[in-house]
Amino acid sequence: MKRDLQNYYRDLRLKIRNADAQMFVAQLARKQEVNSAFFYDFVVNAEGKLMYVFWADATSRKNYKHFGSVVSFDSTYTTNQYDMIFAPFTGVNHHLQSVFFGAAFLLNEKTESYVWLFETFLKAMGGVAPTLIITDEATSIKNGIDEVFPTSVYRLCMWHIMEKLPEKLGLVIREESEFWKRMNACVWGSETVTEFELEWNSIISEYGLEDNEWLTKRFSLRESWIPAYFMDISLAGILRTTSRSESANSFFNRFIHRRLTFVEFWLRFETALECQRQEELIADNSSIHRTPQLVTPWAMEKQGSQVFTYEVFGKFQEQVISARDHCCVQGIAQDEGIKIVTFKTGASRVREVRCDTTTMIANCSCRLFESHGIPCRHIIQVMRIENQKKLPTFYIMERWKKRCKSESVYDEQGNLLEENPTDSLDAAARKKISTVRNKLEDLIQRAKQSDEGMDF
Ligand SMILES: [Zn+2]
Incomplete structure (x- = not known):
């Protein structure tokens, strides 16, 4: 009964009131005990209050190795009971589905919080920064990225900007369907910079929006959010799918927008993540077993x-x-x-x-x-x-292949990035294997210059 459930949650909240954050961190520690490829880190302040916490499990870390070149970082989700910001990193997998790389709770939006988070993320991901990172517009995030991911291309999420647009307009324009048709085509469909700028300026003057400060500012930032400006950046186009797409949104909606305790959050989060991975398995299965209908003799x-x-x-x-x-x-x-x-x-x-x-x-x-x-x-x-x-193989990107995830992936410590590793080697042995693997890789890199080298 709904009533019973409500009572149950009330009792649960009472019970965990003072121990919630501790239980959450303890839960992450337990996860790591079970599987050493589970990564987490956290910071508490002098009063013992949880400031930041980040986690990424083995599968997330493996997914990052395969699909982490393009990352969407979102800190706009509503917070938990303790007014902490939920900040997930996501991307796109080989089935064009949204895929989770890791997440954090942060107590505030200061630059130092983002610096901590990005550095921790980098640690979890073997020091490999994304090629492209897309975020919402916030100076502190931008500062954090400049400091920790200086070589990554940084772009703003066009979905967030377009979502804000209606409230920045007068009522009359807001209800004008022709305006939306043109604006959307201009933002999403422009193929060149000139095409975009001509159309934008023509919309602005036609609807008398020259004095709209918000729009003027977005125009001055156009290079960082209008797709026409980054057609040449590798895979930037798939960001339309990553950046708060319907699927990412419905995934996170299952456990945010609610004043949840950590313990409640974790239950929902784990279930949602399991569902996401289940969907990937189903897609893997049909990709392998379904034969698509061919239409040309080519x-x-x-x-x-x-x-x-x-x-x-x-x-x-x-x-x-x-x-x-x-x-x-x-x-x-x-x-x-x-x-x-x-x-x-x-x-x-x-x-x-x-x-x-x-x-x-x-x-x-x-x-x-x-x-x-x-x-x-x-x-x-x-x-x-x-x-x-x-x-030619050049056109067949590894990340789109059916079997792109079939190879085993290890982290720097030699942990196999799988949820249930069957690998029973102890830490020292795993570390040694990882070192040898890296040395062998160096050797191949050096030898591949010549046939002789490879034969040797
Ligand atoms: Zn073409």
């Missing part, structure tokens, strides 16, 4: 169906079909070893592929491969013109 399409996960293959297949149906070559030119092929597209844009005919590495002005990691219709067409039956 070997490339078949190859794609064999290597890519079901979801990524779907995206790739769209490009293959489109290459077959709507990809008219306009002109072919040759500039030394570079073949330049132009295409006319429906939207009266011209696409240009420049292909090195020795390596078969090409880039296209639509930049689909750079931004989403999926070879575009134009590159596919050029490969066909060049009589390539198969896609």
Whole structure:
């Protein structure tokens, strides 16, 4: 009965009132006892109050090794009973699902809190910083990133900005559907900087928003949140999925937006995480056992169906079909070893592929491969013109492969990053194996310069 449940929670809260944070940290410690690949760290102040706590389990750390190049860090979730900020790190897996990398509770939003958090995160992830990190707009987060992840590309979450937009507008414009149509197309759909700037300025003047300070400020920050400005940044396009996508949102909504105690939080969190991982397993299973329907006689399409996960293959297949149906070559030119092929597209844009005919590495002005990691219709067409039956491996990103997670991953201490490690070696032996593995890797790096070296 609902009444019983309410009473149960009241009693639970009374019981844990003074020991809640301690129980939470003790729970993390227990997790580590069971599996040494479970990482956590925390700080208490002089009064014994919990300031910061961060954790990442073996699976999260393994996921980071596979998919951690692009990370979304979100600190906008409403807090727990103790007014602490819940701050999760997430990314996108090989099925384009949201994937959890680790999370923290922070007592405040000061720069030093973020510095502690990012340093701790780095420690958990073997010192490997993300290539790209997307966050919400806050000076203290930006400071923390500059200090701890100086080489990572930093961008703002476009979802957060667009979510705030309605409240920054007058009532009349807010209800204008034409305004939203144009604004969304301008922000999300602009392909070039010029296209974006022309359309933005035209919207601003048409709706008389020149004096809107908030919009003026967002325009001055445009390079850090408008996708047109980072089409060349590797995989930035998948951020549209990571940054507070529907799936990430519903995942976290199960245990935030509520004044929960730590103990209550943990119960919900673990269940939600289990569900997320279960969904990944289901997707793994169907990627391996389901044979997608092929629509062209091209070997490339078949190859794609064999290597890519079901979801990524779907995206790739769209490009293959489109290459077959709507990809008219306009002109072919040759500039030394570079073949330049132009295409006319429906939207009266011209696409240009420049292909090195020795390596078969090409880039296209639509930049689909750079931004989403999926070879575009134009590159596919050029490969066909060049009589390539198969896609060069360059275009098959490791992170989209069906079996990208099948290899065992270890951390610096030699812990196997699995939830239930069957590895019964003691710590010293594991450490030794890890050291040997690293040395062997160095050796291969040095030897690969020559055939002789590799034979030796
Ligand atoms: Zn293209």
